[in-house]
Amino acid sequence: MERIKILIVDDEIDLISTLAERLALRGFQVETATTGAGALERLAENGFSVLLVDVKMPGIGGLELTAEIKRVRPGLPVILFTGHSSFDDAERGMQEGACDYLVKPIDIEQLILKIRNAVGAKEGFQS
């Protein structure tokens, strides 16, 4: 079975590198980007199965990035990270096209479940 390829987008480099390693340990292929612009560049080159995007980022924010991804790759699932105080942003992100959201600190098992649901839904949608 083909490994699920994930792009994590967050300006907190320490956080995403750790999260990337944890997901890699669980068999996922993970790449990271620290800005919205960097994420859009990588999106053109690689075939990612799912994107994990932090809502609050300098420059292109998570909501803006989600909207852009939905414009260029409508079928690509996006899962948003949000802080405790940013539920409203998460809800707005869902309206922009994100398929799910997760509140920090991240529960890895819950994240994997959401990733699998998103990818499963995407494949189901594609088939």
Added chain:
Amino acid sequence: MARELPKRSTAAEGNQGIRRGEGSSRYRRLWWFSVAFTAFVSLTPLVIMTLVNFYQYERTFTAEMIQPVYGLASTSGRFITDFLVERRAALSYVVRREPYGDLCDPARLGRVFLDMKESFGGFVDLGVIDSDGSQRSYVGPFELEGKNYKEQDWFHEVYVRGAHVSDVFTGYRGLPHFVIAVRKDDGEEGSFYVLRATIDTEVLSRHIGSLDLRPSSDAFLINRQGILQTPSRHYGGVLEPCPIGTPPFSTDAEVLEVKDKQGEPRILGYAYVEQSPFIFVVLKQPGQIMQSWVRLRSDILWLLAASGVLILTVILCGSTYLVNRIREADARRDMALHKTSYANKMASIGRMAAGVAHEINNPLAIIGENASLLKDLVAMKNEPPERQRLLSIADAVLKSVERASTITHRLLGFAKRMDPAVERIALGPLLGEVLSFQGREAEYRNITVNLVVPEDLPIIESDRGQLQQVFLNILSNAFAAVSDGGQIDVLVEQREKDTVTVIIRDNGPGIPEHDLPHIFEPFFSTKGDYGTGLGLSITYGIVEKLGGRIEVRSKPGEGAAFLVRLPIRSRS
């Protein structure tokens, strides 16, 4: 807890007392100033007006009192002067008209005497005395012919002055009389004779008796030595010394205020009788004349006193009312300022808490992720050294991260709910959330906290942040009141259809009965220097604003219970 009771009891005497003391002193000064200033402004014109009236009335009454005495003295003085002048003129006329030789004839002198007696009256006898002092001729009731007067003072007096009126004396008859004598030069050098007449003082006494004086008044003649020349009602008979003494000389009539020998005040009117030794004196009691003035003066003083009392009463009541209104307005203003300040402080704390929580969240997430990675690495790799120990360390780190996250989430939630907004609220979870802030203290002090919420309790419409503040304030007080190992019960009931009641009950020392009516007043604290006296006051204001009611029930030694009744449907 033993230390709580003194804290409650010191509240009224301590912080609150000082604050109230300072305030009272300020308002007391304001009250005194208001009373003094208003009293000065209103009473001064009244007193001045009364004094002016007093002075004018006194002058008027004194003038009215003096004028009749002056008039009497002046008229009587002129009458007696005229009486003497008339009789002296008669004698002068006789010596000019009748030759000396004719006058020495007793028959001729007797005819002249009868004419004078009939024409003028008052004459007792008439005699002619030559320059040697011998009485050459005499008409009268005594045998005085040949009597020599050369060595007597009056003879020298008439020789020097040409005429003489004597003091009153009793003489041979033992009746009071006086003498009028005139000199007539005889033509030869150094030769003269004197025509001398005796006048009965009865004429003058009759005149004085006709003055129609009150029994307490008196009128009489005295001579320059203060000897009575006519009888006095009160000061003795003729030729007795008058205790009033001799008044100072004046050509006009005068009025004086004097005191008699008993020390009683008298109004003395007098007039010196010209070309005689006599002084006419009239004495009146001022009391009779001044009686009306005394009554009027008494009325004026009573009017002044009554007006003063009335004005002062109005000033005292008015000042008290005004100062109380100012004090109330100040208290309302202070309360509003403190409420605003308190709200701003809470908002600042909320913003700061949110900032701190947000900033801590990210490092916490990184710590959490790294600890999780560590755990993953240990768990997924084959038998690393100290596997179990590393796993337990990672678990400990993750547990602490979770605890820290719970705190930051709570802070963020609290800060977010500072903004007023009506929403649907389940009271049970909200009370649980508020109690969680006190959880640590309850744990450390071994305080039992019971939260009893019925399962079918309706959701209410209210302001979450405001309710949190209300319950936090009441619970903070309850925690401060109970001893270590004490108990706090939080009960929620639906006693009425439209309201729910939250009862927060502690088993602390209770609230003294005399403090109960003041417990929701601003600045009333039972916590001494530690209390602002605003917590329960603000709580009361919030509950009222939310459409609810708050009550307190307490008995000393049996704890206290706060009942918060909240409407199920928000009125706003």
